[in-house]
Every structure is written in C-alpha cells, then in structure tokens.
Amino acid sequence: MINFENASVTYPGGVHALRHVTLEIPAGQLMVIVGLSGAGKSTLIRAINGLVPLTDGDVIVDGVSVRSAKAGDLRRLRSKIGMIFQTFNLVKRTTVLNNVLMGRLHATGTARSLLGWYRPADVEIAMQALERVDIVEKAYVRAANLSGGQQQRVGIARALAQEPRFLLADEPVASLDPPTSHVVMRDLQRINRDLGITTIVNLHFLDLAKVYGERIIGLRAGELVYDGNAAHADEHVFRDIYGRSLTADDVLEAKPVV
Amino acid sequence: MTAAADARSRPAKPRPSLAVPLGIVSFLVITWLAVSREFGIGLDVGELIGNLTRIEGLLWRVSTDQADRGLLNPNWPFLPQTAEPMLETLQMAVIASAIGCGLALPIAFFVSRVTTPNAGVFNAGRSVLSVIRAIPDILYALIFIAALGVGPLPGILALIFFNVGVVVKLLSETVDGVDVGPIEAGRASGASRAQTVRWAVMPQVLPNYVAYSLYVFELNIRASTVLGIVGAGGIGRILYREYSLFHWSNLSVVIVEVFVFVILIEFVSIWLRRRLV
Amino acid sequence: MTVASPRTSRPTRPSHAKRNLGVLFVVLLIGWSLVSIDIRYERLVDFPRGLWLVIYKMYFEHGPDLGYLGISLEFMLDSIWIAWIGTIIGAIFSLPIGFIAAKNVSSGLIANAMRQFLNAIRAFPELVLAVAIFVPIAGLGPVAGALAIGVHSIGTLGKLTAEVIEGIDSGPVEAVRAAGGRWAQIQRWGVLPQVLPDVVAFWLYRFEINVRAAAILGIVGAGGIGFIIEQTIRFGRFPRAGTALLVVILATIVVDTGSGWVRRRIIEGAEKKAVAAEVFERIDVAGQPV
Numbered sequence: 093m094i095n096f097e098n099a100s101v102t103y104p105g106g107v108h109a110l111r112h113v114t115l116e117i118p119a120g121q122l123m124v125i126v127g128l129s130g131a132g133k134s135t136l137i138r139a140i141n142g143l144v145p146l147t148d149g150d151v152i153v154d155g156v157s158v159r160s161a162k163a164g165d166l167r168r169l170r171s172k173i174g175m176i177f178q179t180f181n182l183v184k185r186t187t188v189l190n191n192v193l194m195g196r197l198h199a200t201g202t203a204r205s206l207l208g209w210y211r212p213a214d215v216e217i218a219m220q221a222l223e224r225v226d227i228v229e230k231a232y233v234r235a236a237n238l239s240g241g242q243q244q245r246v247g248i249a250r251a252l253a254q255e256p257r258f259l260l261a262d263e264p265v266a267s268l269d270p271p272t273s274h275v276v277m278r279d280l281q282r283i284n285r286d287l288g289i290t291t292i293v294n295l296h297f298l299d300l301a302k303v304y305g306e307r308i309i310g311l312r313a314g315e316l317v318y319d320g321n322a323a324h325a326d327e328h329v330f331r332d333i334y335g336r337s338l339t340a341d342d343v344l345e346a347k348p349v350v
Numbered sequence: 351m352t353a354a355a356d357a358r359s360r361p362a363k364p365r366p367s368l369a370v371p372l373g374i375v376s377f378l379v380i381t382w383l384a385v386s387r388e389f390g391i392g393l394d395v396g397e398l399i400g401n402l403t404r405i406e407g408l409l410w411r412v413s414t415d416q417a418d419r420g421l422l423n424p425n426w427p428f429l430p431q432t433a434e435p436m437l438e439t440l441q442m443a444v445i446a447s448a449i450g451c452g453l454a455l456p457i458a459f460f461v462s463r464v465t466t467p468n469a470g471v472f473n474a475g476r477s478v479l480s481v482i483r484a485i486p487d488i489l490y491a492l493i494f495i496a497a498l499g500v501g502p503l504p505g506i507l508a509l510i511f512f513n514v515g516v517v518v519k520l521l522s523e524t525v526d527g528v529d530v531g532p533i534e535a536g537r538a539s540g541a542s543r544a545q546t547v548r549w550a551v552m553p554q555v556l557p558n559y560v561a562y563s564l565y566v567f568e569l570n571i572r573a574s575t576v577l578g579i580v581g582a583g584g585i586g587r588i589l590y591r592e593y594s595l596f597h598w599s600n601l602s603v604v605i606v607e608v609f610v611f612v613i614l615i616e617f618v619s620i621w622l623r624r625r626l627v
Numbered sequence: 628m629t630v631a632s633p634r635t636s637r638p639t640r641p642s643h644a645k646r647n648l649g650v651l652f653v654v655l656l657i658g659w660s661l662v663s664i665d666i667r668y669e670r671l672v673d674f675p676r677g678l679w680l681v682i683y684k685m686y687f688e689h690g691p692d693l694g695y696l697g698i699s700l701e702f703m704l705d706s707i708w709i710a711w712i713g714t715i716i717g718a719i720f721s722l723p724i725g726f727i728a729a730k731n732v733s734s735g736l737i738a739n740a741m742r743q744f745l746n747a748i749r750a751f752p753e754l755v756l757a758v759a760i761f762v763p764i765a766g767l768g769p770v771a772g773a774l775a776i777g778v779h780s781i782g783t784l785g786k787l788t789a790e791v792i793e794g795i796d797s798g799p800v801e802a803v804r805a806a807g808g809r810w811a812q813i814q815r816w817g818v819l820p821q822v823l824p825d826v827v828a829f830w831l832y833r834f835e836i837n838v839r840a841a842a843i844l845g846i847v848g849a850g851g852i853g854f855i856i857e858q859t860i861r862f863g864r865f866p867r868a869g870t871a872l873l874v875v876i877l878a879t880i881v882v883d884t885g886s887g888w889v890r891r892r893i894i895e896g897a898e899k900k901a902v903a904a905e906v907f908e909r910i911d912v913a914g915q916p917v
Contacts, residue, residue: 141538171540181531186553194549198540205545219637232641247535254539369892381715384708393712393770401764421759441660448657484879486839488846488853489872492860497677503666507674576754580846580857586754590847593758605751605759612750 093119094140094258094290098149101135101314109135111314112149119257122284122291124305124322126298128334132314133294137260140292141173142166154257171198174251174289178263180243184236188227188246191235192218195253221252225279241272248279259283261293265300270345273297277304297344298330417597424606425599432588432607438502439584439611442577443570446506450513450570451563457514458521464533465525465547483515487573491582502583509570509577516569520562521555528554564619571615575608685869692866699852699874705769706851707878709844710837712773717780717837718830724781725788725826726814732792742789748782753840757849769850776837776844787829788822795821824893831886831893838882842875 096115102108110132117123125133138144139151142158151158156169174195182191196214197205204210210218222228225245235243244264251259261280265273277293281304284291295301301308301322308325310318310333318325318333331337385393409422416425459465461475490511494504528551536546578586585604592600685691727733728741757775765771800817808816845853852871859868 143534143538167540167542169540170538173538173540175535175538177531177535179531181535183532183550183553184529185556186549190549190553194536194541195539197536197542197545197549200545202542202544205541206548223637228637231638250535250539260538369896380711384711392768393773398765398770398774401766438664441664444657444660445664480880480883481876484839484876484883485872486843486875488843489856489875492857493681493872494674494678496860496865497681498670498674501666501670502664503668503670506666572752576752579754589755589758593847601759605755608752608755609747609750613746616746616750 093117093154094292095152096136096139096149097152099139099146099151100148101132101139101144102147108314109144110139113314113316114149115309115316115319117290117292119290120284120288122281122304122306123293124301124308125292125294125311126296126301126308126330126333127311129296131311133296133311134262135314136311137175137262137292137294140258140260141170141175167198171254172256173258173260174254174256175260175262176244176247176251176264178266180240180247180267182235182243182246182250184234186235187232188222188235188238188249189215189218189231191246192221192249192253195221195250198254217255218249218253221249222246224252224283225249239272240268241275244268244272244276245279248276248283252283256289259289259291261291263294263296265344266296273300273344280304296342298338299343299345301325417592417595417600419599421598421602421605423599424602425597426603428600428603429607432585432604435578435585435588436607436611439571439574439578439586442502442506442509442574442584443567446509446513446574447563447567447570449506450510451517451559451566453510454514454517454521455559458518458525459547459551461518462522462525464528464530465551467543479515479518482511483519485511487512488577488580491577491580495581500581500583505574505577505582505584508582509573512573513566513570517559517562517566521559524555524558525551561623564622568612568615568619571612575611681865682869684865685872686866689866691873692870695867695870696874698855699871702845702852702855702871703842703874703878706841706845706853707838707882709769709772709776709841709849709851710834713776713780713841714830714834714837716773716777717784717833720777720781721784721788722826724785725792726818728785728789729792731795731797732814732818738789742786745782745785745789748778749786751779753779753844754847757844758847762847762849767848767850772841772844772849772851775849776840779840780833780837784829784833788826791822791825791829792818824896827893828890831890835879835883835886838879842879 094115094117096113099110099113100108101110113136125136127133135144139146140153140158142161146159150160153169153173156165158166158169161169183194190208193210193214196210196218200210200214219228219231222231225248227242227245227249230238230242230246235246238246247264259280264280265276268276277300280291280293283289293305295305302325305322308318308320308322309316310329312333312335318329320329327338330342334342409420416427419425457475460467460471461479463472466472466475487508490508491505494507498504498507532550532554533546536550541549574584574586576584576586576589578584578588579590581587585608589601589604589608592604724741724745728738728745730738732738733741753775756778757771761771761774761778765774795818799821800813803813803817841851843851843853845851845855846857848854852875856868856871856875859865859871
C-alpha cells in the first residue's frame with residue numbers, strides 16, 4: 093500500500109511540481125494518472141521511489157517513509173519497486189539478458205556483480221521474466237537491435253526480475269505505435285492481475301487510460317483534481333482535468349467524427 | 351512577393367568582431383619574439399641552409415671504422431647487440447600499458463561529472479589530474495631514477511603515470527557524454543552506485559576505452575624507445591650511446607629498428623581496431 | 628499473449644571464441660612481459676620512500692629554491708618558443724600536405740603515397756629526430772629542437788588534416804564546382820571553410836603536446852628546460868630541480884588552459900558563423916528577404 097501524505101515537491105527553480113497531494117493506493121490496484129505535460133505526473137511517480145526528493149509531506153510505501161529513508165533503506169525499498177520508462181532506458185550496447193539481470197543487482201554482492209558472475213538462480217529469474225513478456229528468444233540479442241515495443245517489453249522484464257511488489261510506469265507507451273501500445277498495456281494489465289503487483293501508470297492517451305485503468309486520478313498544475321473509477325471517466329471529466337477541450341493528440345487512436 | 355519585399359530593407363552587415371584581427375596581431379608578435387635572437391631561439395633560415403652542407407659527412411663517409419660510415423651506411427653486424435634492449439622496450443611498453451590502463455578505468459569514473467560520488471572528490475581529482483598530465487614522461491623517468499636508481503623499473507613507472515593521465519582525461523570526457531537513462535533505471539532498481547556504473551555506464555564506454563588503450567599503447571611504444579636515454583631501460587640507451595660516440599652507422603641501424611618496430615605496432619593496432627568495430 | 632501460450636524454447640548462450648582467444652593472447656603477452664623483463668620487483672617497495680625522499684629534498688629539506696626561478700623561467704620560455712615554432716612549421720606544411728594526402732581531394736595513388744610518407748615521419752619520436760638529424764645540422768640548441776618538433780608535427784598534423792578533409796560534406800564542394808570553380812577555388816571555398824575549425828583545433832592541441840615534447844628535448848641538448856632538469860638531478864641539486872619542475876607544471880597547465888579556451892571559442896564561433904552565414908545566404912541569393 094502506498095500513502096501520499098500532503099506530499100509536495102518544489103524544484104530549485106521555484107516550480108511547484110506537486111502540491112499537497114494526499115492519496116491512498118491499496119495493494120494490487122492498477123491506477124492510471126492523467127494530466128497535461130508538466131502537471132506533475134512524472135514527479136508524483138518518482139516521489140514514490142525517491143528519485144525526486146519531497147520538499148514537504150511524506151510518501152509511505154508499505155510502512156516505510158520515503159523521505160526519511162537512509163541510503164541503504166532507500167535501496168532496499170527501491171528493489172521492491174520496479175520502474176519502466178518512456179525511453180525504455182536500456183543499455184543499448186549489451187544483451188537483453190544483461191539488461192534484465194540489472195533487476196537482480198540488488199540481491200547480488202558487489203564482487204559478483206562487478207565480474208558479472210550472477211548466481212544461476214538469478215539467471216533463472218531473469219529468463220522467467222523474459223518468458224512472461226514473451227521475448228525470451230531474444231535473450232542474447234543486443235538491445236539496440238530491437239524495435240521500440242520489444243525494448244519496452246525488455247524494460248518490463250527487467251522490472252519483473254526484481255520480483256517487485258510495485259510497478260511504476262512513466263509514459264510507457266508514448267514512443268510506441270498503437271498496436272504495440274496495446275500489447276504493452278495488456279502486458280501490464282496481465283501482470284497486475286496475475287501477480288498482484290500494485291501498478292501505477294502515467295498516460296497521456298485518454299482512451300488507453302479508460303480502457304486499461306481500474307482507477308484514474310487527474311493532476312493539474314501539481315494538484316490532485318480527480319480521483320475516480322475509470323468507468324465513470326468520460327470526456328467531461330477529462331476536459332475538467334486538462335482545463336481545456338480535448339484534441340486528437342490526447343487519444344491514441346482518434347475515431348473519425350461522423 | 352516583390353512588392354512586399356521592396357518595402358523591407360536589407361539588414362545591416364554585422365560589424366566584424368575584434369577577435370580575429372586581435373588574434374592575428376598577437377600571433378605575429380609572439381612568432382616574431384620566438385624567432386628573434388634576443389628573446390627567442392634565434393632562427394636564421396639562411397644559416398640553416400648553409401649548414402645543410404654539413405650533412406654530407408654525416409650521411410656518407412669513408413672510414414675504416416665499420417661503425418662510422420655515415421647514416422646511409424647502416425652497420426648491420428651491429429644488429430644482434432640491439433636485440434635485447436629492443437625486447438626490453440616492448441616489454442616496458444606492454445607492462446606500462448596494462449597497468450596504466452587498468453588503473454585509469456576506475457579513476458576515470460571518479461573524475462567524471464556523471465559518475466563521481468561527490469563534488470569534493472571530483473574537484474580534487476580533476477586538480478591532481480591536471481598536475482599529473484603536465485609532467486612529460488621523461489621528466490617522470492628522471493625523478494623516478496633519482497628515487498630508485500636506473501633500469502627499466504623507473505621507466506615503467508614513469509610510463510604508468512603518463513598513461514593514467516592521458517587515458518583518464520580521454521575516458522572521463524567520454525563518460526561525461528553517456529546516456530543517463532540507464533543510470534536512472536539502475537538506481538531505481540535498487541542497485542548500488544558501483545553496480546550502476548558497472549552495468550549502466552561501462553558498457554557504453556567500453557569500445558572507446560579499448561580504442562584509448564590501443565592509442566596509449568602506441569604512445570608508450572614510442573616513448574619507451576627514448577626513455578633509455580636517461581637510463582630508464584630500453585633501446586634508448588644504445589641510441590644515445592652510439593650518438594655520443596659519433597657512430598653514425600650504428601646509430602642508423604638503431605633508427606631503422608625503431609622505425610620498423612613502431613610501424614609494425616601501428617599496423618597491428620589498425621588491424622585490431624578494424625576488427626573490433 | 629495469454630499465460631497459456633506455448634513456451635518458446637530458451638536460446639543457447641553464444642560462444643565468443645574469437646574474442647576469448649584475443650583476450651587470452653593479450654593476457655599471455657602481459658604475463659610474458661612481466662616475467663621475462665629484467666627487473667627486481669622487490670625494488671618496488673623502495674618506491675614510495677624513495678619518491679618521498681626526492682620530493683623532500685626538492686622542496687622541504689632546505690625549502691624551495693626560489694632563486695632558481697629566473698633561470699627556470701628563462702629555459703621554460705625557450706621550450707615554449709620551440710613548441711611554438713615547431714607547431715607553426717607543422718601547421719604551415721601540413722595544410723597543403725593534408726590536401727594532397729586526402730583521397731577525396733587528390734588522386735588515390737598520390738594520396739596513398741603521401742599517407743605512407745607521413746606515417747614514416749610520424750614513426751620517429753622527436754628525440755630521435757633531434758638526435759640523429761637536427762642537432763648535427765643546426766648544432767646544439769633550440770633551433771634543432773624546433774626543427775625536430777616541426778618535422779614530427781608535419782607527420783601527425785598531416786594525417787589528422789587529411790582525415791578531417793576526407794570526412795567533409797560533399798554538398799558545398801559540388802555547389803562550387805557547379806558554379807564553375809577551378810580545383811583551387813573548390814578547395815578554398817568548398818572544402819576549407821568546413822575543415823578549418825577542426826584543423827585549427829588540432830593545431831592548438833598539437834601545441835599543447837609540443838610544449839611537453841619541447842620540455843624534454845633539452846636533455847639531448849636541443850634546447851629548453853629539460854637540460855637544466857637533467858643536469859640538476861644528475862648532480863644532486865634537488866632544490867633547483869624542484870623549482871624547475873614546478874615551472875614546467877605551471878607553464879604546461881597555463882598553456883593547456885589558454886589553448887583549450889581558444890579551441891572552445893573557435894568551435895563555438897564556427898557554429899555561430901554557420902548559422903549567420905545561412906541567414907545571409909537566404910537573403911542574398913534571392914535578392915530579397917525570404
């Protein structure tokens with residue numbers, strides 16, 4: 093369970109990225125965050141694993157306070173939180189398997205990890221993660237030789253290899269085409285249901301948000317302005333969150349207005 | 351479009367900056383100072399050309415002494431005496447390159463903006479690096495010979511210091527330019543700093559690292575041929591000895607050897623680089 | 628894509644036979660060198676103490692020898708002049724030679740021959756050139772040093788210049804040719820503007836390296852501070868050697884910083900100029916603002 097308690101983030105330049113957000117995310121939920129660029133979606137997600145430090149308030153993850161966590165505690169916490177990124181963030185020059193094995197680093201001693209001698213059990217976990225996203229045949233292929241969709245699936249496998257309790261996805265499909273986006277979103281949905289991993293996804297395609305989210309929250313200028321069931325979120329709701337009328341850029345597959 | 355265009359006037363040509371003429375003037379002044387006799391080195395081209403006739407005795411000479419027939423008459427029987435020092439030169443270069451490049455890899459991560467643990471280490475490291483790079487390899491050799499005595503050991507140590515300076519500078523600049531995305535992913539997964547550097551940064555710079563190592567190996571080969579001049583092992587000792595004895599024919603053999611040696615290594619290095627890419 | 632989908636079988640680990648063989652060879656080479664070289668490794672333990680002793684004698688035993696500062700600066704200045712002139716010689720000759728050695732500008736055969744010639748020159752360390760050729764010609768002193776550095780620089784700069792020329796964008800070259808330019812004009816207006824910033828940056832970088840080379844040449848009598856460092860160490864006058872060493876370090880750092888600054892401004896200036904030139908072009912060519 094994740095608890096935001098009046099969490100605020102102000103960047104050094106004076107930008108109020110997050111304002112007094114209070115939120116409770118129960119275990120096993122698939123929550124989608126929507127909002128304009130700069131509304132605070134990325135900041136909110138990164139506040140959960142401490143990549144962005146809070147300036148006020150706190151975020152409690154499974155009883156651990158992110159703000160007061162010291163280095164070692166923070167690393168332990170992060171090992172339970174998998175993250176996937178809009179730009180995939182894979183190491184292009186090395187193999188898919190090596191990328192996924194990065195998810196096992198938190199459980200590997202320094203000497204072993206520097207030499208690359210992962211335990212067979214860890215390699216097995218990595219392979220299983222690759223199988224779960226159906227890309228194991230590319231295990232020894234260089235990451236640079238994969239398509240965008242394939243790279244994102246490797247990113248998901250890397251996060252899964254951590255055997256996490258939480259999964260954070262920062263605009264996971266923004267760089268992908270529609271069919272591939274659906275594949276990735278379906279993977280996330282499946283992982284959430286089968287493994288019970290609490291999943292939080294930033295999306296700026298509203299049609300995807302409605303289809304794949306259980307719960308949708310909306311951010312505007314760093315503030316929480318909507319929190320409800322995905323089924324109840326319609327055009328009016330989104331327009332309120334965005335503060336403007338919707339355009340074709342806000343949906344993945346614009347349906348012709350006939 | 352013509353009617354509208356006539357209404358707008360052409361922009362004024364920007365005033366040429368002062369920098370270029372200023373640069374050229376200071377350049378000329380410095381050069382004039384440099385060649386002058388009072389301040390500089392006293393370069394007299396006429397005198398030089400006159401001296402060219404001196405070469406003749408240098409290049410070719412009739413003499414009973416096999417070692418002294420001029421640069422164009424290499425004294426091949428001298429070759430075997432140079433074999434061992436030549437081998438020592440190669441060994442010095444290999445050892446110094448291996449140790450120097452090995453040390454330079456972790457050090458580079460400490461002096462790169464992207465992977466340094468904190469500002470203190472970064473700044474201290476950068477300053478020390480500037481000083482280390484400012485001392486030429488042979489000066490290191492002189493100092494280390496004063497500390498250890500003559501022989502190849504001070505030579506190897508001198509090359510190591512020199513190596514580390516060059517590779518750390520090159521490598522840290524490469525690390526400065528890496529893609530930081532994988533680093534964020536590494537930290538987000540709970541990996542330690544060292545693990546993140548090893549798996550998110552190192553794979554990105556490894557090809558460059560190998561290229562720099564090969565480059566530095568070539569530099570070391572060239573340097574180790576002359577370190578012997580001050581007593582730090584290798585063929586340089588023989589080179590200087592024959593030179594001071596005016597044994598031009600022997601010197602010629604050594605020069606050809608050095609030349610062939612360097613060219614060979616360069617071919618190997620080019621071949622290796624092509625296969626690695 | 629459901630859980631029940633048939634499992635694709637896992638791929639086998641690829642073997643890296645060639646790479647492993649190469650690594651093995653390198654390791655063996657290093658091992659052989661370590662073992663067969665004639666060194667008593669026990670001497671290594673004396674290194675920290677010996678080094679500290681030298682530093683102590685240079686700076687702390689009788690305090691630093693500030694009186695020697697004047698002579699040190701004088702000799703260092705000589706080294707800088709040597710590097711300066713050597714670099715100029717290298718720059719002046721390497722520019723045309725670079726054009727001749729570039730495959731896309733001159734004929735393939737000539738370019739190749741010139742490349743080999745440049746490789747030949749580059750293979751000789753400056754010290755060897757000084758010792759074997761230039762001291763005999765010009766006598767002992769800084770002129771020999773400047774010439775040695777100059778000739779070696781022609782080799783390195785020539786190769787780098789040729790590589791830069793080979794890497795240019797052919798667009799501007801075709802433009803000049805299409806406008807009816809002769810070979811020399813094509814080089815002057817199509818090639819030169821593209822390569823000049825990089826080439827000048829190389830000249831400056833070479834100058835930095837040459838300062839270090841020039842500092843050494845004094846050891847063989849080709850002028851510069853190397854001479855007094857070698858002499859003072861040989862005769863045990865460590866405080867003087869210490870002062871001279873300090874002068875070398877400081878002068879080199881100053882040269883590096885200054886040269887680096889100029890280099891950065893040239894590269895930045897080139898980018899700014901390219902943008903400005905483009906704007907002007909769009910106005911002049913049409914005869915009216917675009």
